[in-house]
Amino acid sequence: MSMVGGLRRMARLARRMRRVDLSHPARSPLGSTVVNCVGYRDGERLADAGGVAETVRHLRKHTGRGGFVWLGLHEPSEAEFEGVAELFGLHPLAVEDAVHAHQRPKLEQYGDVLFAVFKTVTYVEHERLTATSEVVDTGELMVFTGPDFVVTVRHGRHGSLGPLREALEARPEQLAQGPSAVLHALADHVVDEYLAVVDAVQDDIELVETEVFAPRTGTPPDPGRIYQLKRELLELKRATVPLARPLEALIARPPAVLDPAIRPYFRDVADHLARATEQINAFDGLIDSILQAHLAQVTVAQNEDMRKITAWAAIVAVPTMVCGIYGMNFAHMPELGWTYGYPLVLSVMATACLLLHRGFKRNGWL
Known part of the structure; x- marks a missing residue:
C-alpha cells in the first residue's frame, strides 16, 4: 500500500473514532428499537417527558406551533411500529x-406526510483487498x-444518526426551521457519506491499478480482486443513482410540507450526489479498463511463453532429426565407416543449435 493510501486510511479511522460517544443521550445500543425520542421548540x-406517546402529547399540548418531535427507531417489527x-x-x-426495508431510494407523499x-x-x-473482501456495506434509512414530527427508521449495522443530532442541536437556528431542516440534514448526511466512501474506494482502485501496471516481479495480480471491486461499485451505484430523481422532485416540485426556506438547500x-455518481461511473469505467489491461497482459505473457517453447522446440528438433536419421539401422549409410563421422555430426548439430539460439535471441523469442 502506498504511503498516501495509508495516511488516508488512518485519517478515516480517526474520524470514525471521534464520532463514537455512547454517553450522549442521542445514542443507545443497537439492541433497542427506540433509539431516541426528543421534542424541540424554536431549535x-x-x-424529557417520558415515552414516545407522552413526548408527543406534551409537545402538542404545551408548545403549539414551532415545535416538533424527532423519533429515531432501529429495525422495528410490525408490532413495535404499529403504535407509532x-x-x-x-x-x-x-x-x-x-418495516420490511429492501427499498429503492424514493420519495412519496401521503397527505401532509412526506x-x-x-x-x-x-x-x-x-x-488487504482480496477476492472476497467486503468493501461497501449498505443499509437503509x-x-x-x-x-x-420526524420519524427515522434505520436498517443496518451502521449509519448512526447520533452525531448528526448533536450537530443540529449545536445549531439551534437551523433546527428551529422544523422537520424540513431535519430532512435536509439527513439527506445531506447520507450524500456526504457517499462521497467519503467514494474517496475510500478510490484508494483500493489505485492500489489494484498500481499492481496491474507495475513491473512483473512475482505472482501476477489476482483478477478476482478486480471483479470484487466491480461488484462493490455496483452496490454503491444502486444506492446513489436512484436518489437523483427524489432530489429533483424536492427541487422542482416541492411538497407543501417542505419549508420554502429549506428548498434551495436541496x-x-x-x-x-451528482459528483458522487460521476465519480462512481468513472471508477466503473476505470475498473473495466484495468481488467482489460490485465487480461491483455496475461495474453501477452502466454504468447511470450509459447514463443519460448516454440524456439526451444525448434532448437531441439535439429539434433532429434539427425539422430533419427542415423538411428534407422540401414546397412549402407553415408559416413558410417568414417573415423571422423561421429565428431563431425556432433559439430554440425551443435553449430545448428547455436545458430538457431542466436537467431531466436536476436528476435526476442528467447
Missing part, C-alpha cells in the same frame, strides 16, 4: 416499506416528515 431541546404509525397517522403502505427512503453506505476497512445536496 431548543425540550426536557397510529400515533402519527402514517400510511399503511409507507409503514410496510419502513416519506423518503435513502440507502446508507459505509466503507469496510480491511488490511426511512424518514417520515410531518408538520410536527440543490446543494443534489450537486454533491
